[in-house]
Amino acid sequence: MNQQQSVLYDNPGPRARRITLIGSVIAVIGIAAFLYFLVYRPLEENGQFEMEKWGPLVDPNNEVFPLVWARLRDGFIATLKAAGLAVVGSLVVGVALAVLRVQLKALRERRFVGLPAPAALGLRALSWLLNAITRFCVEVFRGLPVVITIFFVATALPDLGVDFGDRLWYLVLGLTIYNSVVIGEILRSGMEGLPGGQREAALACGLSSFQITRMILLPQALRIMLPALISQLVVVLKDTSLGFIIGYEEVLRVSAFLIGNLENPIQVYAVVGAIYIVLNYLLSKLAEYVQRRLAKGRKTKGLPPIDVMTPARAGADGSGAAA
Amino acid sequence: MRISRVATLAAVAALTLGVAACGGDDSDDAGTAPESKSFAAGTTMEKLNKAQKIIIGTKFDQPGFGLKGLDNKPAGFDVEIGKIIATELGIPESKIEYIETPSAVREEVLEQGKADIVVATYTINDKRKERIDFAGPYYVAGQHIMVKASDSSITGPDSFKAGGKKVCSVAGSTPAANIEKYLADKVAQLVVFDVYQKCVDALNGGQVDAVTTDNVILTGFIAKNEGKFKLAGQKFTDEPYGIGVKKGDTAFRDFINDTLEKIYADGRYAKAWTETAGKFDSAVPTGPSINRY
Amino acid sequence: MSVLVDNFDVFAGGLWVTFQLCVFAAIGALLIGTLVAVMRIAPVPPLRWIGTAYVTVFRNCPLTIVLFFAAFALPALGSNADFLRIPGLTSISSRLGNDLPYFRFAIIALSLYTGAFVCEAIRSGINAVSPGQAEAARAIGLTFTQNLRLVVLPQAWKSAIVPLGSVIIAMIKNSALAGFFGVVGDLSSSGTNLTSQGGEPIIPVFVGICIGFLLMTVPLGLLLDRVERRRAVGVR
Numbered sequence: 001m002n003q004q005q006s007v008l009y010d011n012p013g014p015r016a017r018r019i020t021l022i023g024s025v026i027a028v029i030g031i032a033a034f035l036y037f038l039v040y041r042p043l044e045e046n047g048q049f050e051m052e053k054w055g056p057l058v059d060p061n062n063e064v065f066p067l068v069w070a071r072l073r074d075g076f077i078a079t080l081k082a083a084g085l086a087v088v089g090s091l092v093v094g095v096a097l098a099v100l101r102v103q104l105k106a107l108r109e110r111r112f113v114g115l116p117a118p119a120a121l122g123l124r125a126l127s128w129l130l131n132a133i134t135r136f137c138v139e140v141f142r143g144l145p146v147v148i149t150i151f152f153v154a155t156a157l158p159d160l161g162v163d164f165g166d167r168l169w170y171l172v173l174g175l176t177i178y179n180s181v182v183i184g185e186i187l188r189s190g191m192e193g194l195p196g197g198q199r200e201a202a203l204a205c206g207l208s209s210f211q212i213t214r215m216i217l218l219p220q221a222l223r224i225m226l227p228a229l230i231s232q233l234v235v236v237l238k239d240t241s242l243g244f245i246i247g248y249e250e251v252l253r254v255s256a257f258l259i260g261n262l263e264n265p266i267q268v269y270a271v272v273g274a275i276y277i278v279l280n281y282l283l284s285k286l287a288e289y290v291q292r293r294l295a296k297g298r299k300t301k302g303l304p305p306i307d308v309m310t311p312a313r314a315g316a317d318g319s320g321a322a323a
Numbered sequence: 324m325r326i327s328r329v330a331t332l333a334a335v336a337a338l339t340l341g342v343a344a345c346g347g348d349d350s351d352d353a354g355t356a357p358e359s360k361s362f363a364a365g366t367t368m369e370k371l372n373k374a375q376k377i378i379i380g381t382k383f384d385q386p387g388f389g390l391k392g393l394d395n396k397p398a399g400f401d402v403e404i405g406k407i408i409a410t411e412l413g414i415p416e417s418k419i420e421y422i423e424t425p426s427a428v429r430e431e432v433l434e435q436g437k438a439d440i441v442v443a444t445y446t447i448n449d450k451r452k453e454r455i456d457f458a459g460p461y462y463v464a465g466q467h468i469m470v471k472a473s474d475s476s477i478t479g480p481d482s483f484k485a486g487g488k489k490v491c492s493v494a495g496s497t498p499a500a501n502i503e504k505y506l507a508d509k510v511a512q513l514v515v516f517d518v519y520q521k522c523v524d525a526l527n528g529g530q531v532d533a534v535t536t537d538n539v540i541l542t543g544f545i546a547k548n549e550g551k552f553k554l555a556g557q558k559f560t561d562e563p564y565g566i567g568v569k570k571g572d573t574a575f576r577d578f579i580n581d582t583l584e585k586i587y588a589d590g591r592y593a594k595a596w597t598e599t600a601g602k603f604d605s606a607v608p609t610g611p612s613i614n615r616y
Numbered sequence: 617m618s619v620l621v622d623n624f625d626v627f628a629g630g631l632w633v634t635f636q637l638c639v640f641a642a643i644g645a646l647l648i649g650t651l652v653a654v655m656r657i658a659p660v661p662p663l664r665w666i667g668t669a670y671v672t673v674f675r676n677c678p679l680t681i682v683l684f685f686a687a688f689a690l691p692a693l694g695s696n697a698d699f700l701r702i703p704g705l706t707s708i709s710s711r712l713g714n715d716l717p718y719f720r721f722a723i724i725a726l727s728l729y730t731g732a733f734v735c736e737a738i739r740s741g742i743n744a745v746s747p748g749q750a751e752a753a754r755a756i757g758l759t760f761t762q763n764l765r766l767v768v769l770p771q772a773w774k775s776a777i778v779p780l781g782s783v784i785i786a787m788i789k790n791s792a793l794a795g796f797f798g799v800v801g802d803l804s805s806s807g808t809n810l811t812s813q814g815g816e817p818i819i820p821v822f823v824g825i826c827i828g829f830l831l832m833t834v835p836l837g838l839l840l841d842r843v844e845r846r847r848a849v850g851v852r
Contacts, residue, residue: 008657008750008754008760008763008764008768009659009754009759009760009763012659020659020660023660023663024660024661024662027660027662027663027666031662038693039693042692042693042694043692043693046692048692067393070395071393071395074395139830139834139837140830142833142837143785143789143829143830143833143834144789144826144829144830145789145790145791145793145804145829146789147792147793147796147804148792148804148807148822148829151808152818155427155811155818156818156819156822158431158435159431159818159819163435234676238676238677238678238679239678241678241680241681242680242793244680245796247423247425252678252680256384256517256518257383257384257390257391257392258393259518259520260384260386260390260391260518260520261390261392261393262393263520263547265520265521265524265684265688266685266688266692269681269684269685272681273677273678273681276676276677276678276681277672277673277676277677278676279676280675280676280677281672281676284675284676427811489716494805494808494809495808495809509801510711510800511716512716513800514716514718514798514800515798515805516797516798517796521687521798524688524691525691525798528691528692529691529696530691530696530716530718
């Protein structure tokens with residue numbers, strides 16, 4: 001898996017290999033016994049393996065099989081649609097947010113020399129205020145459960161007279177608010193983590209502050225943070241499942257309807273869960289592949305290795321493993 | 324006492340079923356080729372009839388009343404009532420649009436005009452009447468308690484007062500609010516889920532001692548899980564289900580009320596019941612008297 | 617805003633329940649995560665397989681589904697999670713000993729789900745320990761367990777602390793979902809209950825819930841910022 005692990009123990013000799021083998025056998029037997037006695041048997045006794053419950057999901061000859069899968073397919077399409085829109089939205093807003101925060105930070109450090117004192121003071125106060133506001137918004141939305149954000153976007157906005165009609169947009173908006181803040185922070189810490197020489201060299205070339213951000217910092221930050229960004233996309237895909245709370249007909253909501261008709265909750269959720277796992281697994285494999293490609297390419301020095309395994313750990317970001 | 328009530332209901336059922344057979348044909352005709360109807364100018368009826376389109380708000384997850392089926396169309400008693408009203412407006416079944424109206428949004432949906440009528444196990448009460456108007460009632464449900472068949476310790480809501488007995492209902496629903504009054508300790512005795520099926524699973528698994536909600540939902544579960552569950556005691560509330568319309572639209576409300584009285588008489592009401600909720604509770608209810616306030 | 621004042625006890629009670637849930641789930645997740653991390657680097661292949669399978673499943677499955685299985689598949693397995701009724705602890709947290717098992721189910725679900733992320737955070741910490749450390753430990757004759765216990769894990773913990781903090785903050789936020797799976801009276805469920813049943817206006821209730829969650833997440837986040845900044849200074 002990695003070199004680290006082989007460092008932890010010596011290459012096994014004949015005795016260690018024997019012990020390992022015995023250990024393996026015992027472990028396998030233990031797992032098998034655990035699964036049989038504590039999982040399979042009770043489920044069997046509860047009738048959870050009856051074809052009546054599994055048939056509609058796994059037996060193509062079952063009369064409702066095509067209907068069930070047509071519904072699930074619609075549900076997954078709805079899930080992917082919401083996830084796709086939320087991803088695009090969060091990327092766009094996230095990049096804008098990161099640029100804004102970096103710009104504001106640069107602005108705050110400016111002394112506005114050459115302007116009359118009151119104007120300079122006013123501008124500094126303004127930039128401080130803007131900084132504080134964006135910081136506040138970021139902290140608030142990063143610290144809130146995304147469920148709560150989605151729920152209240154969906155209930156409060158219509159009260160305020162903002163009506164999207166389709167529930168899809170509430171879900172997308174809720175997800176976008178949360179994830180753009182997270183992505184913004186990932187990119188910001190990526191930009192701030194770049195060696196100071198980059199900015200200084202660009203300044204020396206005569207680029208303006210905005211040009212530096214746009215042409216020098218952002219492209220590098222995007223590249224470095226790509227694995228973390230992709231992991232965040234897995235999070236978005238998983239979070240789409242929260243749409244069931246506001247009645248968006250994504251796959252979990254569809255599952256609830258199926259369960260209402262078929263009365264086999266454990267079976268339906270097992271199938272849906274498995275599909276989710278496969279989808280997200282493929283996505284995270286993609287993340288690993290991208291990371292490997294990047295590692296093979298140019299080496300960036302002076303930066304800590306980015307671990308895809310811990311999504312979005314960049315900066316002191318608190319979002320990581322959101323559901 | 325109980326037997327005689329059942330017998331009466333059965334008699335009524337038989338009677339109405341007979342009528343339903345005759346009445347059924349009429350409504351089928353009306354469903355396929357709606358006769359052109361004319362309404363007084365300026366009324367909601369005329370507007371809907373002209374547009375040849377109606378939006379009905381209903382539940383999508385309430386077995387027996389409004390549940391989205393495997394064919395992606397909602398089905399149930401509420402849906403049938405909605406269809407009948409559409410038919411009476413001269414709108415064919417294919418032109419009905421259904422939107423989901425969970426309990427929390429029903430008033431909003433009407434106020435904002437997102438639905439023309441809401442038929443969604445909608446209990447008539449004064450607080451709601453401040454925001455919208457109700458036609459009907461078209462059905463009177465009542466809150467009941469379901470327990471395991473072997474359990475004789477719970478005889479009614481008062482059995483929870485001593486504490487210790489646990490009960491399950493659905494979050495944010497009227498039944499959940501009603502039973503709370505009877506609990507000694509809410510935290511230790513009440514659990515809520517998003518759908519009743521989960522409550523039934525919990526009762527089956529022994530995590531709770533009882534499930535409480537409207538009787539027809541419970542009879543549904545009792546019928547499906549033969550011999551496992553039973554009702555405890557008598558129903559202890561009356562929940563008249565009404566049809567929500569926009570506040571102040573008296574003409575439309577009167578029209579729906581007339582329609583309801585008409586279908587009580589011509590058997591379409593009973594037919595709608597036997598085809599849907601009747602699968603859970605075969606006793607066809609008599610149409611409750613309309614409350615024209 | 618009077619809603620906040622009038623229902624102060626509701627919000628405070630909700631915060632207390634959510635807080636308890638988070639503390640227990642965090643302990644559970646750290647235990648599970650460490651165990652799985654050790655399994656993933658163990659010399660016995662089946663243990664590694666289990667560890668990998670565990671992380672793959674729980675990292676890629678929405679928490680909603682995990683919570684569902686905790687609340688409905690566990691009873692089907694005949695368990696009410698009574699092993700969590702730890703004597704002594706139940707007197708501090710009455711919820712733990714409650715006859716209604718959903719609080720315990722939520723702890724299990726959150727622990728299992730977060731455990732996978734904790735495992736990855738610790739693994740990233742282990743990766744950050746310089747290989748020379750482990751090699752030196754091996755050279756002086758330490759066994760695998762000694763190596764882990766005395767040399768690698770203590771150092772791994774140190775560099776894993778920031779990612780671990782992020783994971784725990786994420787878990788606190790995730791705990792909001794428990795209210796939708798039978799846990800009565802936590803912050804999110806009591807808040808939504810106020811609007812749906814009590815008919816209270818949405819915005820103030822939203823603000824109340826926000827304050828509750830931010831009271832838990834923001835201090836932790838600031839603490840992490842600090843730890844990270846101090847470490848960054850130390851490295852330089």
